[in-house]
Amino acid sequence: MNRKTCAGLLAFISLVFAFLTGCSSSSSSTPKVAITATSGGGQTAQVGAPFTNPLVATVNSNGSPASGVSVTFTAPGSGASGVFTTSGTATETDTTNSSGVATSSAFTANTTAGGYTVTATAAGMGGTSPAAFTLTNNPGAAAAIQATSGTPQNTVVSTPFTNPLVATVVDSYNNPVPGAGVPITFTAVPNQTGASGLFTSTATGTEIDLTDATGKATSSTFTANATAGEYNVVASFPGLTSANFVLTNTTVVVSANTYVFYLSGQEATNGGPNYYALAGSVTIDSLGDIVSNNNGVGGELDYNDGHGNTSPNEPAADTIAPGTASPTYGLTVNANGQGTLILTDSTDTNVGVGGTITLGVQFVNASHALITQFDGSATSSGSLDLQTATSLIGGGNFAFTLSGVDTGYNPIAIGGVVSIGSGVVTGTFDVNDDGTVFTGQTLTTGAASDPDSFGRGTVTGTQLAGTLAYYVVGSEAVRLISVDTNDAAIGSAFGQGSGAFTNASIGASVLAAAGNPWSTYNAEVGQFTTTNTGSDPASFSGVGEDNELGNGVASDPAAAISGTYTVQDSGVKGYGSLSINSANFGNVTTLGVYMTDPALNLNDPNNTSGGGGALVVDLSEDGSLPGTTGVLVPQTDTATGVFAGNYAVAWQNSNDFTTCQECEFDMVAQGSVTAGALSFTGQVSDPFFTLGTPDATSSGNTFTGNPLADSTNPGRYSMLSTNTIPNPLAAAIDGASGTFDLVLYQASGGQLFWLEYDGNSVFLGPLQQQNLTGIPATKDPAAKSAQPKQ
Amino acid sequence: MKRLCASLYALVLLSVLSSLPPTQAQSSPAETRAIETRTMEPYYDIAKEVTLTGTVSTVLTRPSAGMIAGSHLVLATASGEVDASLGRWGLQGKGGLSVAAGEQVEVTGVHKTLKGRQVFVVRTVKADGQVYTMRNQHGIPVSPQARERASAKPAQKGDSL
Numbered sequence: 001m002n003r004k005t006c007a008g009l010l011a012f013i014s015l016v017f018a019f020l021t022g023c024s025s026s027s028s029s030t031p032k033v034a035i036t037a038t039s040g041g042g043q044t045a046q047v048g049a050p051f052t053n054p055l056v057a058t059v060n061s062n063g064s065p066a067s068g069v070s071v072t073f074t075a076p077g078s079g080a081s082g083v084f085t086t087s088g089t090a091t092e093t094d095t096t097n098s099s100g101v102a103t104s105s106a107f108t109a110n111t112t113a114g115g116y117t118v119t120a121t122a123a124g125m126g127g128t129s130p131a132a133f134t135l136t137n138n139p140g141a142a143a144a145i146q147a148t149s150g151t152p153q154n155t156v157v158s159t160p161f162t163n164p165l166v167a168t169v170v171d172s173y174n175n176p177v178p179g180a181g182v183p184i185t186f187t188a189v190p191n192q193t194g195a196s197g198l199f200t201s202t203a204t205g206t207e208i209d210l211t212d213a214t215g216k217a218t219s220s221t222f223t224a225n226a227t228a229g230e231y232n233v234v235a236s237f238p239g240l241t242s243a244n245f246v247l248t249n250t251t252v253v254v255s256a257n258t259y260v261f262y263l264s265g266q267e268a269t270n271g272g273p274n275y276y277a278l279a280g281s282v283t284i285d286s287l288g289d290i291v292s293n294n295n296g297v298g299g300e301l302d303y304n305d306g307h308g309n310t311s312p313n314e315p316a317a318d319t320i321a322p323g324t325a326s327p328t329y330g331l332t333v334n335a336n337g338q339g340t341l342i343l344t345d346s347t348d349t350n351v352g353v354g355g356t357i358t359l360g361v362q363f364v365n366a367s368h369a370l371i372t373q374f375d376g377s378a379t380s381s382g383s384l385d386l387q388t389a390t391s392l393i394g395g396g397n398f399a400f401t402l403s404g405v406d407t408g409y410n411p412i413a414i415g416g417v418v419s420i421g422s423g424v425v426t427g428t429f430d431v432n433d434d435g436t437v438f439t440g441q442t443l444t445t446g447a448a449s450d451p452d453s454f455g456r457g458t459v460t461g462t463q464l465a466g467t468l469a470y471y472v473v474g475s476e477a478v479r480l481i482s483v484d485t486n487d488a489a490i491g492s493a494f495g496q497g498s499g500a501f502t503n504a505s506i507g508a509s510v511l512a513a514a515g516n517p518w519s520t521y522n523a524e525v526g527q528f529t530t531t532n533t534g535s536d537p538a539s540f541s542g543v544g545e546d547n548e549l550g551n552g553v554a555s556d557p558a559a560a561i562s563g564t565y566t567v568q569d570s571g572v573k574g575y576g577s578l579s580i581n582s583a584n585f586g587n588v589t590t591l592g593v594y595m596t597d598p599a600l601n602l603n604d605p606n607n608t609s610g611g612g613g614a615l616v617v618d619l620s621e622d623g624s625l626p627g628t629t630g631v632l633v634p635q636t637d638t639a640t641g642v643f644a645g646n647y648a649v650a651w652q653n654s655n656d657f658t659t660c661q662e663c664e665f666d667m668v669a670q671g672s673v674t675a676g677a678l679s680f681t682g683q684v685s686d687p688f689f690t691l692g693t694p695d696a697t698s699s700g701n702t703f704t705g706n707p708l709a710d711s712t713n714p715g716r717y718s719m720l721s722t723n724t725i726p727n728p729l730a731a732a733i734d735g736a737s738g739t740f741d742l743v744l745y746q747a748s749g750g751q752l753f754w755l756e757y758d759g760n761s762v763f764l765g766p767l768q769q770q771n772l773t774g775i776p777a778t779k780d781p782a783a784k785s786a787q788p789k790q
Numbered sequence: 791m792k793r794l795c796a797s798l799y800a801l802v803l804l805s806v807l808s809s810l811p812p813t814q815a816q817s818s819p820a821e822t823r824a825i826e827t828r829t830m831e832p833y834y835d836i837a838k839e840v841t842l843t844g845t846v847s848t849v850l851t852r853p854s855a856g857m858i859a860g861s862h863l864v865l866a867t868a869s870g871e872v873d874a875s876l877g878r879w880g881l882q883g884k885g886g887l888s889v890a891a892g893e894q895v896e897v898t899g900v901h902k903t904l905k906g907r908q909v910f911v912v913r914t915v916k917a918d919g920q921v922y923t924m925r926n927q928h929g930i931p932v933s934p935q936a937r938e939r940a941s942a943k944p945a946q947k948g949d950s951l
Binding site for chain 2: 551
């Protein structure tokens with residue numbers, strides 16, 4: 001396995017990771033000057049208006065006024081702040097006069113109310129403290145009423161809504177206007193069928209509530225009447241723009257769940273193609289509405305392309321706006337579990353289309369869906385999973401992998417085993433950074449913050465990233481996303497259960513791995529059995545296919561693969577590696593192996609079957625496959641008869657079809673496998689128009705064929721134009737048709753993987769058996785008419 | 791309009807999705823797959839680098855049939871025609887190589903047999919006195935974004951990663 005641990009490399013990696021994590025050293029100089037705030041602090045101004053006095057700072061050098069010194073005034077870059085007249089920005093540099101005094105130009109409050117500090121620093125002041133001016137932007141005159149919380153909501157007819165309606169008086173910039181005693185009138189407006197409700201305090205559809213000191217008015221409990229349907233309650237005050245609350249009386253119990261989503265691919269915006277990663281969690285009710293929490297937020301997300309489009313308030317997440325399900329918002333799926341999830345990022349209008357992100361969704365079961373971005377702004381693959389816990393893992397060991405781009409915008413993959421306890425993260429990891437491989441690295445101790453109500457927290461202080469955001473899916477499943485502005489990566493961490501592993505922990509397995517959307521573009525899939533598991537190393541042998549589009553390398557069909565592997569049973573338990581001795585598997589020679597809980601399904605973490613296996617990272621010594629991560633999944637049933645029923649499927653394709661070199665398109669689909677014939681229908685996201693078809697997104701695309709079972713290698717199927725009876729997958733996409741050569745490997749009837757095995761196109765993707773009982777937001781035409789909502 | 795165009799798109803898609811060359815499609819898989827057999831040597835062995843000088847015959851922004859992925863230059867050299875692979879981003883974006891047929895260039899890289907044909911895997915190209923980096927020392931293609939990052943800060947150990 002040739003793990004290298006020499007001191008020279010450790011020194012080198014220290015330099016590398018200092019670079020990767022944005023750490024840098026800087027020279028310091030002896031303080032020679034001091035700066036003080038002379039005047040201008042403590043002022044207030046109305047939002048959008050200038051402050052009365054300029055900001056004045058005095059610079060002394062060794063106790064004497066220093067003239068001709070550059071002084072830089074800096075206001076906050078976001079939130080409450082302001083701009084200087086001369087520069088037109090939040091920063092301005094002025095020069096001291098003969099008295100050592102620097103005076104800013106007029107400073108004007110921006111449109112966000114609140115207090116803040118403007119700092120002044122002088123050239124050559126070294127480590128001395130800057131001067132600070134405390135300023136406050138006051139809200140403007142009351143202009144409107146805003147629905148702060150309590151919208152949208154659902155309740156069963158004749159029952160009270162969970163949350164009161166809260167309205168806030170705001171200025172023309174949506175800043176709350178403090179002031180108690182403003183009488184806000186709440187008025188229910190019944191819809192055409194009479195759906196409405198009553199306030200407890202008046203037993204009518206109208207009541208008046210006074211604002212409190214913060215400008216908020218809170219209604220009494222509002223109870224639905226006996227008629228189902230959606231309607232509004234209006235909050236009003238003469239002279240102010242009114243606010244609407246959207247309420248729905250339902251005939252069935254509406255339940256809400258939070259789902260965690262994560263995906264990565266290529267964005268077409270921001271001068272793309274660029275790599276990007278997106279993760280978040282969102283609360284969705286059974287009608288498909290995005291439901292707000294007590295703070296009026298429907299969810300959180302982190303978006304990062306590492307190239308100028310990173311969620312702007314990191315390490316805080318962007319927020320997702322709540323809203324009622326409709327053709328343009330929320331979750332809408334048909335009876336086959338296929339549809340869209342449309343979200344508005346309230347924080348960042350640079351993501352998606354003007355801040356609205358549309359995901360193509362294909363449910364596998366009620367707690368798991370395959371997803372792709374589906375709005376023409378980007379394309380990607382990932383999954384959406386029911387959140388079953390929001391608490392961070394009360395400790396224990398986790399295997400993890402991350403894949404993305406480093407600070408040089410080159411492909412990188414990292415894998416390892418970490419221990420999380422009392423907010424502290426430690427561990428061991430391997431990395432393949434743009435072809436340079438390091439193994440057995442000790443993770444510097446990091447700090448994990450407690451998760452918020454959406455299960456999101458951050459990890460800082462490790463070499464993995466300056467800041468990693470995490471989203472808890474369940475007690476043993478976590479999604480990870482780097483939120484640094486100069487790098488981007490995404491991945492998962494999975495619990496290791498009892499943590500007892502030996503070489504015998506790996507038995508017959510399916511291997512599926514692929515490069516990330518910014519790597520060499522490669523994918524590998526295969527199957528093997530193990531022997532000599534009582535020895536160290538143990539042995540494996542099997543068959544597989546490797547397709548390295550970027551390297552111009554591919555394996556034979558069903559290429560023989562064999563080699564050895566080791567899984568540590570002491571020290572860092574479940575940490576290991578696998579070496580492929582044969583030269584038949586392209587450039588794939590070494591994988592880092594990180595064992596996971598045998599009860600945990602890595603591709604569907606809430607699925608109680610199909611568990612076990614490991615995460616893997618390509619660590620091949622020649623470094624030609626950076627960014628490659630994957631899974632080992634136990635192969636428990638190779639019978640062709642169990643590859644039957646309904647399946648949700650997906651792929652992430654890179655190709656050379658057009659002048660956009662190795663750009664990506666993605667698909668999610670659903671259909672049946674019957675008597676050996678598969679037939680799927682689904683959505684294709686192709687924002688780079690790699691297929692030469694007219695639309696960036698298309699639905700109703702079909703994928704059909706008859707996989708040929710490999711009698712020599714049970715569990716393997718081929719769909720190749722080179723088979724004796726050619727049987728490639730036939731695709732009809734957006735008005736055009738074509739074929740894909742591919743192979744499939746079956747871990748069980750429940751989960752398979754397919755790999756495209758063509759010369760100028762490559763994909764890897766899952767096939768997962770469907771059980772659609774209880775999926776949310778089913779709104780096929782028949783179901784929609786049956787819904788109580790309008 | 792879409793229906794009228796459908797047949798055209800079908801032709802396009804058929805031509806690009808059926809990627810195996812016709813000669814391969816006629817034979818059995820074991821005989822047809824263009825295999826790069828390796829003896830555990832690096833994909834890109836910098837110790838085997840050579841520098842060639844030639845005249846650009848053709849600039850290919852995407853590969854012709856049978857070529858490996860990415861953009862290519864076809865060079866006329868003293869020893870004959872050379873297929874010089876520039877990788878997926880060689881001709882793209884800010885800092886990408888800009889050459890035209892007839893120009894003399896100096897390419898540094900490694901000769902390899904990929905997909906059954908001789909390919910010169912290019913790491914750098916010197917054209918009009920300027921050196922363009924197509925791949926790193928491991929043969930990994932350098933993206934326009936990576937070129938931008940590399941030029942935006944002073945070189946230090948680790949920057950080439």
